[in-house]
Amino acid sequence: MLDWTFCVDGPLPIPSDPTLLMEHPTTAPDVPLKNRSLAALLALTWPGMGHVYQGRKAKGLLYFLCIFGLYAVGFALGEGANVYWTWVNPLRNPEHFRLYYLGQFWVGLPAWPALIQATLIHQGFQPLFNGFMAAPMLDPTMDNGVREVMQEVVRRVFSLHQKYGGLKEIGDIYTTIAGLLNVLAIYDAFEGPAVRQEATSTADVSSTSEAESA
Amino acid sequence: MWVPLPEFTFLLGLINAYWFAPPLILVISLVYAASRHEAWPLIFRHATRLFLMIAGILALVTVILLVINTQV
Numbered sequence: 001m002l003d004w005t006f007c008v009d010g011p012l013p014i015p016s017d018p019t020l021l022m023e024h025p026t027t028a029p030d031v032p033l034k035n036r037s038l039a040a041l042l043a044l045t046w047p048g049m050g051h052v053y054q055g056r057k058a059k060g061l062l063y064f065l066c067i068f069g070l071y072a073v074g075f076a077l078g079e080g081a082n083v084y085w086t087w088v089n090p091l092r093n094p095e096h097f098r099l100y101y102l103g104q105f106w107v108g109l110p111a112w113p114a115l116i117q118a119t120l121i122h123q124g125f126q127p128l129f130n131g132f133m134a135a136p137m138l139d140p141t142m143d144n145g146v147r148e149v150m151q152e153v154v155r156r157v158f159s160l161h162q163k164y165g166g167l168k169e170i171g172d173i174y175t176t177i178a179g180l181l182n183v184l185a186i187y188d189a190f191e192g193p194a195v196r197q198e199a200t201s202t203a204d205v206s207s208t209s210e211a212e213s214a
Numbered sequence: 215m216w217v218p219l220p221e222f223t224f225l226l227g228l229i230n231a232y233w234f235a236p237p238l239i240l241v242i243s244l245v246y247a248a249s250r251h252e253a254w255p256l257i258f259r260h261a262t263r264l265f266l267m268i269a270g271i272l273a274l275v276t277v278i279l280l281v282i283n284t285q286v
Contacts, residue, residue, distance in 0.1 A: 031252055056252075058254070059248055059252075062244065062245075062248055063245065063248065066241040066244050066245050067241070067245065069241070070237075070238070070241050073226075073237075076222055076223050076226065077223060077226055079223050163224075163227070164223065164224075164226075164227040165227070166231060167223070167226065167227050167231075170231060170234050173238070174234075174238065177238065177241075177242065178241075181241065181242065181245040181246075184245055184246060184249040185245065185248075185249065187249065188248065188249040192252070193248075193249065193250055193251050193252045194249060194250045195250055195251055195252075195256075
């Protein structure tokens with residue numbers, strides 16, 4: 001026995017008994033999820049890649065264009081200096097803790113070089129590629145070679161405000177939201193779409209309704 | 215090695231900050247709708263509705279704030 005409830009796309013059958021949910025899958029039928037864990041991992045690694053692996057290529061392309069596109073524009077708005085991480089305790093050193101990166105991280109590979117740079121600096125090594133995606137932070141304990149590179153990073157980041165005003169902040173928002181949106185894409189790769197049953201038209205829904213009442 | 219796009223960034227800097235909102239709303243709407251549905255007509259329908267709703271709320275809040283600002 002099914003109750004009718006209304007969602008964004010019209011009426012969808014919901015079992016009145018919660019135990020019947022097992023009989024009614026929570027994902028759309030015929031969505032090939034393959035190895036769901038691998039798909040989720042691929043989606044985390046690169047936006048859209050999990051869906052391409054599942055054969056949902058158009059959706060993968062949509063996620064890639066939307067998420068990576070948003071990230072790339074945000075990255076350009078900060079000239080690459082707005083995606084970085086620091087290994088600091090947020091309770092002891094809140095001004096150097098990079099909250100935005102907790103969102104940016106989920107974009108995947110495009111954001112992960114920041115983790116490598118932060119780890120190198122934290123261990124006392126010189127960052128790679130002249131401090132590309134390194135945190136603009138100077139520490140008295142840094143040796144001269146590292147300090148020289150980091151001074152250039154700091155100078156560059158602070159010059160962004162003089163050149164572009166608030167653009168860097170918009171870049172922060174773009175890159176962070178891109179990462180958070182990829183969490184939705186990862187979930188979609190793992191679980192399939194969130195709807196209960198796909199009905200592409202009201203005719204499909206009404207025919208289902210007649211069948212249920214019969 | 216820095217991003218070799220300072221010219222591109224400079225061009226973006228010429229755009230009024232408000233114009234960065236519609237693409238962001240569009241992307242959020244599309245990705246959210248795509249995570250809910252598999253059928254493209256439903257994705258686009260849901261995304262359109264969501265885009266209009268978010269943009270409408272933002273516009274309404276902006277108008278209210280502007281009205282308040284003119285009265286202060």
